[in-house]
Amino acid sequence: MQAMTELNKMPTIFRINNTEQTAANLIEQLIITDNSAIVAATDRIAIGALQQLLHLGIKIPADVGVTGFDGVFINQISLQHLTTVQQPLKKIAQSMVELLLGMIEKRPGKSTLIPPQLSIAQTTRALEEK
16 A cells, blocks of 8 residues: 555555455456556465456566465466465464463463565566656
8 A cells, every 4th residue: 555655546445255256257347457466365366366367368467467465375376476475374373372372371472573475476577667
């Protein structure tokens, strides 16, 4: 949202079910212009959008960029390797276990921020300088 604001652009936000087919159906209904980007809440939605965009003859990432969010494994089995925000699940699980053990042992718990990592792949490109 910050990047969109800085570029004086207004994002269009759609709330859909977490399925490839729902994403494909949405893409079918949209008028997508070149130099657009889709940032999906999950890799599953991003892959559904990606598949439909390719079916419509839209070039990824030349015409439209696609980014997912999960990075569990599904991003690696799509037609093109998907750019995604990867969640460090091992670190998250370890932190949760330590917090739970602390609660069991009556130790004070501490909230921990574990940042995700952007994994850039074949579905996005660098912004062209003007």
